[in-house]
Amino acid sequence: MADLRALFSSNDPNSVGSDEAFTNRQFQWNLVAVAIEEHLRHIAGPSFDVEDLEAPRNNVIVFHGVGGVGKSTLLRKVETSLTTAEQRPIQWGAPAWAGEEILPIRIDLSRSASNGSDFERVLLTVRLALAAQVGRSLPSFDLALRRYWDAQHPGEPLEEYVRRTGLVGRFGAMLPQQVQGAVSEAVSALQLPGLVGSAAGQVASALVTALRERRERARALAGCARTADLLEAEPSLEALSYYPHLLAWEISRLPAKHSVVPVILLDTFEDTSDRHRDTERLLQRLVWLMPNCLFIISGRNRLPWADPALQGQLDYTGPAAWPGLATPAGQPAQIAGQGSRQHLIGDFSEQDCDAYLARRLTTQDGQPLISPENRAVITARSHGLPLHLDLAVARFLEIRRTGRTPSVEDFDHTFPALIARTLSDLTTDERHVLRSASLLDAWDLDLATRAAGLTHQSAARRLVERPMVSEDPYAIWPYHLHGAIRTALRTADDHAEDRWTPADWHQAAERAFDALGRQWRDADALTSSRALLVACLRQGLRLASAHHLADLTWLTDAAFAYTDDSVWEPLAPPARTSRPVPGAGRQPEGDTPADALAELLDAIARRQHEHRERTAERLTAVLATGTLSGELTELALYYRAKAHKDLGRTAASLDGMRQVADAGGRLAPRARRGMANLARIRGDFPSALAAVPTLGWKGRHHRVLGDIRWPQGDFPGAIVAFENARAEAEQHDAPGERAIAQTRLALACAFSDPVRADDELALAYQLLEPLDQRATTLLAQVASLVCDAGTDRDVTDRAAVLRAQIDVTGLAWLVPLLATAQAFHHAVRGAQDDLAATIDRLREATATGDFAYYVDIAHFMAGQPLLQPSTTAWLDTEDAVRNRWRTLVDERQRHLNARPS
Incomplete structure (x- = not known):
């Protein structure tokens, strides 16, 4: 059947071929x-009887x-x-x-x-x-x-x-x-x-x-x-x-x-x-x-x-x-x-959408009249809904009738007719819930009801029975609106009699935002669900950004909860766009507190995949906006100080840590831990050790103690400390910290007990697998090299590959540790030339004075005297530390010689 609208769109009925295209069903x-x-x-x-009524x-x-x-x-x-x-x-x-x-x-x-x-x-x-x-x-x-x-x-x-x-x-x-x-x-x-x-x-x-x-x-x-x-x-x-x-x-x-x-x-x-x-x-x-x-x-x-x-x-x-x-x-x-x-009749696939549009209007010689570029954007905006395709075809004909060739921008568009079709058979309460729910990516009955400001769930219950609502019973929030309908409700002009004003949309956004926070706080008191935390953060950040919500209330607490455990799920921050948002007008880019918080959290999480230099730059830019609250400013300062530490900028890192510690906020224990680690990095072990009793769980005191003990060659003490750190993380249900402690435990065992280290490394990789901890994963690979030190398991080649990976990340603190692992390998094998070359590289990597104690350790393992007096303040005498490291090499040699050939 011919498309009469297309037939009557031009004075030349032969210029456009049209058909009621039917996509494969x-x-x-x-x-x-x-x-x-x-x-x-x-x-x-x-047995069939037409008169049987039962x-x-x-x-x-x-x-x-x-x-x-x-x-x-x-x-x-x-x-x-x-x-x-x-x-x-x-x-x-x-x-x-x-x-x-x-x-x-x-x-x-x-x-x-x-x-x-x-x-x-x-x-x-x-x-x-x-x-x-x-x-x-x-x-x-x-x-x-x-x-x-x-x-x-x-x-x-x-x-x-x-x-x-x-x-x-x-x-x-x-x-x-x-x-x-x-x-x-x-x-x-x-x-x-x-x-x-x-x-x-x-x-x-x-x-x-x-x-x-x-x-x-x-x-x-x-x-x-x-x-x-x-x-x-x-x-x-x-x-x-x-x-x-x-x-x-x-x-x-x-x-x-x-x-x-x-x-x-x-x-x-x-x-x-x-x-x-x-x-x-x-x-x-x-x-x-x-x-x-x-x-x-x-x-x-x-x-x-x-x-x-x-x-x-x-x-x-x-x-x-x-x-x-x-x-x-x-x-x-x-x-x-x-x-x-x-x-349930589903949406068209992308291929079906394109085929439909290609056949719907054709030139006189049978070629598609709608260009591939226009078809692509129409398909993307339709979310597979055929009605959107038909409305786009009508718009194409309207534009073409003016004598202008339709462009891609003409179809980055939502049609009010979609809203009319959607709202036509809903009750007043159902329409109210629908508009409120369109602000949310996904929702449950309670969330939709609270977002709508209703006291009963009956309207939401009726709405979820509609096919415009899809259900995933295994998701945190099982319901979500059809993409095309949700986009239409949020961006197109609503000509319904009960249409919302901008103030109505803003109030609904505030209700939805508060409902998300309430769900997270209520669930946090009962289950401390990490998945719910991340889901609430994603939706809350987008709502607060799109509707310029000034008071971030629960988002601040959620942001600290997100960073507490070093898991780093991607948050997918709000897209920077100037598209109009109901109730908020046309939005400028990134000028709200929520935008700054989203950038802050994304920079913190993305540091697992970006060079630390990029992390420091992003955090500096966020701080420069001046839109973060006092506590969130401390969060940015702390993680910028960590990035500086990773980059080898000890003075800048110490300055940032000191600012956060002096503020006395919730990050003060972590900042004091950072200062203790910086003291260790400078080789001031007594000062680092003195800070441990002040740190507590939030300052990860056991982990800091283990990091202080093992460079002394005190591996029994380090292993006990890391075991305590792992146990404490388990008690606090902190899987990220547990993986960090386990990896450090594996490193300590790799030096002192390679048999046990195999099992500890296996557990470390198991704990790291669901997490996004790039630095800790690289540390585990260093531990694996230490475990294989003295063997013919390609330690040198693997170290070269690992060094390249470390350089990409900007984790400068891993470079001297990797060189120390190589020095241990060469010392066990008695490869003096390779050991000397490694010590030279190690001395170059620690020329600033940071991690200079690794140069001392390499000499201790080789049984060589130091070329110049050490600047390291050891906890014991230098001779005691030297003897422990040399004994470690001797024990590894005996272990390898005792293996069956």
Whole structure:
């Protein structure tokens, strides 16, 4: 079918080729084909009885999905494919029921259709289709219909109604003729010559009498067991809703040459529902009373007929009545697919979107009119929603009609029509929750309700049943909005009557922000969930940035909690954009406290993947903004001081650590630890040791002590300290610190006990695997080299590779440690030339005076005198330290010599 909008977009109708492009829905067609095949087998079986009103029904298949996802297009294509094989897409293939007479009947129930939800119109449409296909009267139903019509539409002949309402078509005149034929047939069969066409009521009474008297001719004419009861009932709309039972019976007794299996497609089913379900009740009776017809229903929402809670609102409810519509026990609705006969219509893939746009509009020679660049941006903005594609095509034609060639910028656009389609069938509370939830990446019922400022969850509960909401039951927050709809709600003009003002959006952002903080604080008191912390940080930072929330409240505490454990999950900070945000106008780039905090945390986390020089530069820039609070300023100062330490800038690092320690805030213990480490780096071990009792757990006192002990050659003391550090980290449920302590324990064992070191290293790598600790991972690799010192396991080559990795990271403090590991290897092997070269490199790496004690240690291991007096202040005498390190080399040599050859 040609696209008339495209046809009338230009004075030259031949300049644009257009078609109602249909993207492959082969999976859905397969579902329909299987359903029809199963239905045919069922009604052909010996146990099937069209008059059985108690058997479960499996004669319905449901396709539901968000508005604009292509449900109506699918049903139209299914209808044409069932009507004419030539119109069926090639990839769909031929159905297994070839030879059966399938009669597709599509009925649009939308409110936009004329009288779309009128049950009379629905039933007349079905009967009209049968009139065209069968070409004969269906006596019991037709007589009942004629009696109803005379009672409910006095003075309006059925043929006039069919003509006036547009039901008339090629075969429109057949229906009134066949209905009148049924009356005449009854008059003739009952031998009632005194009655004529307009006396349907009298004919019905006579037929009832004949049926009650079991007259053979009457039973042959209308022998359904319930015909008499239906003809006796008051001809009201309620009675009309039971007449489909007669229609089903008539279809079942058609002779073979007229036999037909109706497939009734009810489109836009959501428009039949109201809070009393009156129209839905009538349509459900139609489905239940016609078990020999297959119904394909499409709508925005799943069909809840299998829900026992609807008992009393509909006639037939529960999983026993509708087994194909029931959700399997113990499975979330969207995961289970709402039963074997309920199917969610998904979005188009990127490839499908591109193919659709390429075929939708073409040049005269058949080439795609929409350029690949424009198709790409339309596809990205659509999130796979077909309605967005159609709106983009319309926009393309509008721009082209002005004489301008559409550009990529024209489609970086969201359409208000998406909002109108989304909000059309929601209640006021549901719309309120929807807008509030659109501010969040993901949410649960409690979060959405609090963001909306409501005191009850019922609106949120109803909203999550809508197909515009996707569910991942295994996520922290299971629900999220369809991407295209969420973008439209947040960025497009909302012309609804209850649209929000900028102040409304801002207040909703504040409510959502506070709700996130409340969830984190409440959960933190109970479970201290790291995953929830990171998720709240990500959403909270984006909300605070987009809506210029000045008071970061809980975000400050969350930021410190994030940095406490050295895990460093990526936070994906808010994208720097000038796109308008509801309630906030067009946003300048990075000028809010939340932007500064996001940059601060990202710089801290990304230092695991960036050179420490870059980390220092980013933190300096954040500090220069002046938008951080006092505590967050201390956080930036502390991590910049750490970066300076890693880069070998001891003086700058000490200055930053001292500022943080003097402030006396929550980072003071860590800053004092940093100062103790800097004293150790300068070789002032007594000062470093004196600081340990002041550090406590927050200052990682056991780990600092271990780092002081092992350079003295006191490996038993270091191992005990690192074991204590690991145990304390376990007590505080701090996996990041536990991995750090374990890696240092492995390093101490690598020098003193290589057998044990293998196991400790294995555990260290296991603990590091789920974390993002690049420096500690490199330290573990150094420990692995120490463990293999003296062997022929490519220690030298591995050290060269490791040195390159260290240089990339900017972790200068690892360079002298790596050289010390190499010196140990050469000392154990007795390779004096290699050892001398390594000591020279070590002396060069420590020329600033930092880590100069490693040069002393290398000489101690080699049994060589120092070339000049040491500047290191050891905890014991220099001779005691020398003897421990030389003994360590001797023990490693004995260990290697004792190994079996």
